[in-house]
Amino acid sequence: MTSAVTTAYPVTAPELSGAARGRRRNFGPWPWILPAGIGILFVFGYSLVDLLQQSFKYRGAWVGLDNFRLVVTDPLFQTAIFHNALLLFTVPILVALALLFAILLFETRRGMRFYQSAVFLPYLLPIPVVGVVFGQLLQLNGALNSGLRALGLQSFALDWLGDPNQALVTMSAIIIWKEVGFGTILILARLISLPTELLEAAQIDGAGFFKKHLKITLPQLRPVILFYAINEAIVMVSWVFNYVYVMTNGQGGPGDATMVSELYIYRSAFQNQAPELAAAAAVLLLISTLFFIVGFFKVQSRSQSGVLDE
Amino acid sequence: MSRGFHKTPIAKAGITARQLILILFAAMAVVPGYLMITASLKTQDDFLAHPWSIPMHPSLGGYKAAWNDQFPRWFTNSLIVTSASVGLTVAIAAIAAWGFAHWQWRGRESVLGVLVSLMVVPPVVLLIPLFQFGAKLGWISTFRILIMVYVGLMLPFSIYLLTNFFKAIPRSIIEAAQIDGASDLRTFRSIVLPLSGPPLITLTVVNLLWAWNELLLALVFLQSDEKKTLMVGITGFQNRYSLSIPTIMAGMTIATFPLLIAYLFGQRYFVAGLTSGAVKGE
Known part of the structure; x- marks a missing residue:
């Protein structure tokens, strides 16, 4: 970086003298921040204030907490929230798998880049594409089941997305499949940047694979694991709309087996023409995410920037 | 190792x-x-x-069946929405990030903190007011409303990432230019931007992927058939071709293709972008 600077400086300096020198127009930071400020105030500020207002109104008239009462007592909303809560159980699984892959990749020299790209591939694919492809493969007579039957594993050939008792588990598995690559890359990036002396010393002392990583690697990975876990918790509570929408044709089915809060909000607002109820549900969703957002903020603000600037 | x-x-x-x-x-x-x-x-x-x-x-x-369906149109629509929103976002974010990085102003850290929190506000929460706003203006099924919303949603992360990079530029370089009489704009254009190639590319790649893959907002805002983006198109596509799995899969392959190309060429930037949101450790 320094070399680029020393060459850039003499080149640009003479240019600056003429026009710029006479009229130094410096207005401070505000003109710079203004365009972004307008954009953010519109998309976030205006929306959040308007949403909050709507959640207390019905057809323009103030109704206090009525909308909230209706939403909270709606069995479908309760089901949706319950499903989001169940999805949170994928977070420890994601963390464990990502940790395992990252450490294995870190330890493997042969083919590391290939495996890395392979594990990362699902994270790159658009969720609608993932949803459509899995939706087709997991049909009762889809590719997966015909493969299982050919192997003589008939009893494992379930109705993955059509059985109400199975659908949410299948959905979780697909989400894990998609999201684990992100954690692997995050943790691997951190692992590579760790000082190696401690690990080498442990190795010389004869520490085995598990002892070495449990005692030395894991404690140093704590911040990045925490970041990933919070990030995924936010995903499970409020960013799973795409999966459900695509795989169930926007229904959250079979029945309400995969209904989640986002889909509930979407359907209340745009299919049932009840934006007030949707607004109340959205406020509740935001409040329940707030807990994780605060956690995200705390983890984030403890460090200046990411693993980016090496 | x-x-x-x-x-x-x-x-x-x-x-x-x-x-x-x-x-x-x-x-x-x-x-x-x-x-x-x-x-x-x-x-x-x-x-x-x-x-x-x-x-x-x-x-x-x-492939023939998929391409003769509406894929070319969806593809073009996605291209328009994605390139316009990402271009605008990167430009606006770069300017704003300089406002954050170059001046010490009161409340700056708090505002940056708010930006970090906004990164994880679920879009579905913002959807209802934004849709009603768009409907009031008669802008439903226009690209401009979707582009506006995308830009707003991508800004917090973009500003955050670039601010961190700009802050790391040594002050001495900036001061040297300013002593020579460069205005703030001039310093930004001739010193800061030329030094910021990699983070700008990283940001562009990450935002491109986000905008290309976005479904919920596109679904709500672009309701007319001619305006649908690729992601909205393919979710309806599978129903119409439920008797031809090869056609569905060909469509999905077409939809993934640009991403694979982007990934192959920008893998380094992509990984950098994903990890840049994460903590550095203690």
């Missing part, structure tokens, strides 16, 4: 076991992609008879 000091049989077995786990998981990660691509090259009968085999007699029927 030093390992394999003593290659005892147990250690070797351990290494083999690790390799096996990796192979297994790599296979699991790749298999749906394999099925997608192989199925796209088969005929329906061929796929139903041998879903797992390599296509022996590759057929482009699926």
